[in-house]
Amino acid sequence: MTSGAGERAADSPRPPSRVRYVAVGVLGPLALILLALWFGIQIRQLDTMRSMVRASYDKRFTATDLIRGLDEAESAQRGYVITGDTAFLGAYDASHKKSLDSLGDLRGLYVSSPDQIARLDRLGGLIDAKFAEMAHVIGVRRSAGGGAAGALVTNRQGVVLMREVRGLVAALGNAEQSTLADRLGSVRSYFQAMRTFVWISMLVAGIALLVALWFVWRAQTARYRVEQEAHAAAARQRAIFASTIDALLILDESGRIRMANAAAGRMLGYAPEELIDRDGSTILGVSEGDGDFHARMGLRDGALAQPNRLDRTVRHRDGHTIPIDIALGLMELPGEVHIVASLRDISERKAMERLKDEFVSTVSHELRTPLTSVVGSLGLLRSGSVGELPDAARRLVEIAENNSRRLIRLINDILDIEKIGSGRMHFDSVPLDVARMLDQAIDGSRGLASTKQVRLELEAAERPLIVQGDADRLLQVVTNLLSNAVRFSPEGGTVRASLTRDGDNAVVAIEDEGPGVPADFRDRIFERFSQAGDGAAMSGGTGLGLAISREIVLAHQGRIWFGEAPGGGARFTFSLPLPPPDPRTESGARPRILVCEANVQAAEIVRGILEREGCLVDCVATAREAQQAARTGRYDGFILDVALPDENGLEVVRALRRRADTRLLPIIVVSGIVDPQSAGAAALEVIDWIDKPVDQERLIRAVRRAVEHSATTRPTLLHIDDDLDMLEVTATALAEQGRMLRATTVASARELLGQQTPDIVILDVALPDGSGLELLPDLLLADGTAIPTIIYSATDVLPEVRGQVDAVLVKSRRSLPNLAQTIRRLLASVSTTDAR
Template sequence: MKTSTPARINLALGLGAAMVLIVAMAAYSTIDKLVNDAQQSLKLQQSTTLLERVGRSLANAESTQRRFLIEASDENLFGYEDARSGVVAVLSQLRAADEVNGADPKLPALAGSVDRRLGMLDEAVRARRAEGLTAASMVVNSDVNRQLKEEIDSLSESLVNDNMQDLARAQAGGHADAQQTELLVAGAGLLTLLLILGALKSIHHYHATQQRAEDKLRDSEAMSRALTLGMAEGVVTTSEDGVITEANPAALKLFGYTRHEMLGSQVTHLMPERHRGQFDMLLDDLRARKSGFSEAGREVLAMRKDGSEFPVTVSFGDVVVAGKRLFSAIVHDITERVRTEEALQASEYQLRQITDSVPALIAYLDRDGRYIFHNKAYGQVVRPRDGVILGKTLQEVLGEVMYQEIRPNVERVLAGEPVSYERTQGSSELGERDYAVSYVPRYEDENQQGQVMGFIALATDITAMKRMDRMKTEFVSTVSHELRTPLTSIRGSLGLIAGGVAGQLPPAAQGLVDIAKNNCERLIRLINDILDVEKIESGQMRLALQTVALQPLLGQAMAANEGFAGQHGVTLRLQAPDEAVLVSVDTDRLTQVFTNLLSNAVKFSPQSDVVEITLSVRAQHVRVEVRDHGPGIPAEFQSRIFQKFSQADSSDTRQKGGTGLGLSISKAIVERMDGSIGFDNPPGGGTVFYFELPRIAEPAAAIPGASARPGAPGTRPRILVCEDDGDVARLIVLMLEKVGFYADVAHGAERALVMLGEQPYDAMTVDLALLPDQGGAALIAAVRRNAHIANLPIVVISVSAGQARLRPDHQGLGVSDWIEKPINEQLMVRSLRGAIHGVPAGRPRILHVEDDLDIQRIAAAITQEFASFEFATTVQEARVALQAQHFDLVLLDLSLPGGSGWDLFPDIDALPYHPPVVVFSATDVAEADDRGAAAILVKAHTSNEELLSTIQRVLKNSSVKPATPAKSATPATESRDS
């Protein structure tokens, strides 16, 4: 059946309509996709532009910040804050665009890195303001800062690459869709001419859509152009052959060209001629790359129109416009940044040159204990196995063991406390060395407030200093000990001469002997002070603490110093409570302290003045004050008055005498006895020195061993003088003190009994007839009835002594000797010594082992009245003598030719009769090393009287029967009986 024309037309129209509909639908879908692709391309270009702006803004912020670090001007600081705000603003735009386009997981990482980078920039600014360019340089050049920069560059490049790839895919898809639509329309035109109208209509519709897309594209380009117009960085667009097609105002200003001059010129005109060949190679490389690439942060040298050169960073990318591929370059002037970096590098170089030339170990560590800086010397001494220190923690570099040792010091400095200590550090090159180490905290601001940011470690090599200090100490000790022996000879000889051993001296000769004796004592005191300082510093000072009443001790020291005070026209006055004040002290050392304070007060007091001594009880402490009315202590000297060798004026050494050691030694002694010492400047002028000691609550009667004082090794005998006549009492005291006794006076029997209860005495003198409150005989009887003092030796000194000793009622009093007035001084002294010590029957024989012949002669002269001496100068001679003869006592020096005196103790212990040994040496002996010696005496500390009394005491307490005098001396000994 044939179809009618209308039907064919209708069919054709229907088919044409269907074809038009199909073509229209396909064209509409394709066009809609093209529009979407165009919009997506626009968004990707905007995102890429914003990413590049982030990098440029951050670079601008860094540049302005570097200018501030160099110049530290407010103008640069404001510029940095504006640039920083620009980074934050661009970053916010990028975040907003990302929310519209679809979140990219890399963008938060980039934003976080940018925020931390801004934080590092801010930290450098704070460091510059707080501590200066060096501290800021440490922050700028830190590993953390460089890592953040690399991380930002990497993320930016990755995001730009992603955008470019998406843009390329969108553009490729649009081209493919357009080709499919054209084929579809062409095929439809071949099927029927009736579809022409539909095709024309569809084409018209297509072109309309295309026009709209192009309009949007032009709007996008206009927007992009507007963005580049407002950018601070220069933007230059070129063709593939390097011809400049576009440049924003910033680029024109940067290079000094007008728009007309720049457009159409070769881009190589913007760089020095010597670098143009390299750029041609770069252009070839860019052309060879795939579309959508980006490259950020290449540093090159650019050239302005006037020929001046300047450094820039260039970020490259490409874009296809109207089918043409164009290259874009974002140019940032980094002149200021380079200048800042060069200045920082120069500053860092200068700092390193300085620190490397300093003979000390220097390092800086942050709050986490991680090394930020160290000098060359530090790296040479503190060298880990891999040789790397920077960036590591203190624990990693030093090792766990050493770190745990210094950890408390690190914690203290991080808490804001400066720390100083000493430690030993070993290295393979230098060996084991001693260092004085200091840690100094570093704060956030220059006012040393706020959080501690880290600390500076400074270590000084003190190995040589400590070695020299040890050598000095050993030298002083050796010289001082070597001086003791000849000084002992000089002192002993002068004492014997002054005592009349060579007969009565003419007045002129007596004066010269007194001068020599006084200066000898002065030199001995100096040597003893030096050795005391050595003992204190080495921790070898030993104290023999015992509980004693303080008032008698002060009285004895005052009595001993009254002669010195009289020479200066000064009077000593004591104010103390009547009841006994007990303390636990080393009596000799406390007497040394009190004597030092008294002598200082006397020396600095005006003529006819009074030095006031006050004893007071304060709660659980006892306070002794010594006040003078002299010139006082200058303010500038007060802080170092207790330091060694300190004196207010160097002229004081000549005017007042002394070495400046006394107060330093006194402070150490008092503190060793759990006390304290200090001084005040009272309103009335002068100075008050005081010391405080813990008070002992027990009464004197309860003190163990309180009555055991007589005969204590190395102490001076104490005598109680019972005499109502003040002049006679004073005369007896002077006689006793002259020969080395301590003496106290009681003017009545009742007072004598009180003093005997407060203080142990070695002996007592009593006047029988003249005591006002009780007779002398009654006093002696009362003493014998008291179990604590019943055995006290008593010597009667009285006008009626000769008659009184014959009375029957006086026979049982136990009097050691009766001496008539007027007093025979030598008889009194000899009687008291005999009463205190006693001597075995017969004449004792003493072996004196001593290589110094002068000391031998002096010792023999001192004991000539009651003992005979044999001498040995070496250990071997002494051994021969001990085997050949019987001795009652061995007087032993420790430093002998060919051996030590200690070597003789086994020989002495092997003898059947075991004679006691008295060590008499220039060397101090520790209590733990006494080897069973009966007494230990130091030559420079021992007077003639003390040597004599010690020998007598040891002989009295010895169980050895008196020796029978030898018929002849052995060849190895020399008899020198005197």
């Protein structure tokens, strides 16, 4: 369901492009504004042209008025000369003024045209001369009469002046006509270009409109197709949702049912619509309660922590229960996440399981019980308990006994593989030493090996190597691999077992000198009832050993595989994860216990008990050795027997309590001599007094109390370094200084600092997940003061970093003594500060 939701989310429609719409919203109005400005410019151009035409007309009209005024003045002058009527003089004066006004108007109209102003200046002079000539004639008329005045008129001086005036006025008109023609030509060209631009713009707009219409059509067509596909997909989903045989419920973020298919209604006895808005967690019987529904369902970081809820039950409407498996998935919707619950009715499977259980019970009781009797009886016959048998009969009894045992093994293997497959096989998880387990398996396989004269060898590179697991089941794995190796080995061959550490895993390898694994068998070697080899080899196997071994190893989060041995035989290997560091065992620095016991066998018993608990154990046999070892300061606890060959153990306790460096060492007394004084243990300040034979559980509890007591009394040193060898060497060199904690990464160091506060920190700079300097802000005591810190690295650090720590040492061959000396100095300063 999660994958489907992811695909739908990936194919969901994308929202409209905001950038595109903003661009259209900005560019559209901007284009309209520019178009309006352009039209404004055209209108202003038209107004300018109109003003130019009007001005040209005014100029020509004024020039005409000027000529008309002169003509009227000349007519008035001649009327007066001829008639002597003074009324003509009034018209003359008005025409004179009109001519001068027209001349002034022309000067104003041509103020920006220097050439025309020059003509007007000449015209002004001629007009003045003309009016002077006419005034002289009028004066003569008044004084000398009409004859004298007529003689002046006939001399044609006035005609000449008038001709020149008309010539200048015509030149003004021609110039104005030419200027107007040029301007009108420019206007015509401009408007022709504007018309062309308008036509082109209309063409472009038309094309743009067609393109826009095409895009709109394309978008509408695409939208139609998408809607068609969405409709078809929705129809298919509705059909699937309605027709699936599994009950489906869709729950919203509050846990309410939003959709239910017909199968859900049939399973629960409701109509599908009756389930809507009901509390899904109550109906399903999962994650009931208050609070956030998604949190109760285990939804974190977009994933469900437990998507499959198996072997659950739901209650039908009529009250009976139905066994179901529930599969949960996510439906991601915009802004919310729904949970899809698929309910599968497993009533038939449960019925089959009941039948299988009954069959297994029958096999277990009806076959194993009589077979055990048969094997026992055959064993008695073979041993001669009821009388000696002839050799032929004894051989037949041995064959029958071997095949009966083989049948028992087959039945046991079948029962084991069934338990593993159904998840009903119980696995205990206890600390166990893999090396000791291999020793036990080899001892148990020597009888089978001796029948073929096969030697068994073990090479354990590290002892002890502790893992968490089921000792009996892991022993079964090793025994299966050893028995296979022995069966396929030639007579006189060797089967080699090895144990190594590979990072965080313990690796066990079993190799033989046989023919190896056939190529056509390798793909199914770990399948049930798979066998390879000739009949002789197969006669001792069931074909289930490797399948059972694989399941057991996988149940321990391990891995099993096979390959070729160097000599040509088969090599079977499995790995088991080593447990993470336990804070009780100093986060990787296992508690070290000193045992003083004169009896070697008793010392080994105590050693075995403590090593299974993950302790490192050193054994000594005398009081003198015990006191010397205790004064090294390396031990978290001391187990002491009273009866020692050179001194009474109680005197050793008293001697250690008198010394300052051993006064706080936790001591456990183990002795076959009962303490005559009930308060003896308290007077000697020992953790416990345990009588022999040793009570294992009591001893373990006492050792744990000793380790806890040691943790509170000895200085704690935290060494942070990713080099495991360096950690081991440093721990050995500094064992006398205090209790060592170890961390190999920044993350593990932070986790360790959250659990306890060390007295001194030894810090490497280069770590796998970052720089060790990132931890400096975390190295603080509860009062905010800095924990004494020593940078112990292969490279030097910057001066500003040196000022933040107490010492900087560069790793070299002579740095361990310097490190120990620096730690002693810092411990002394810490002790002095505490004393103050």
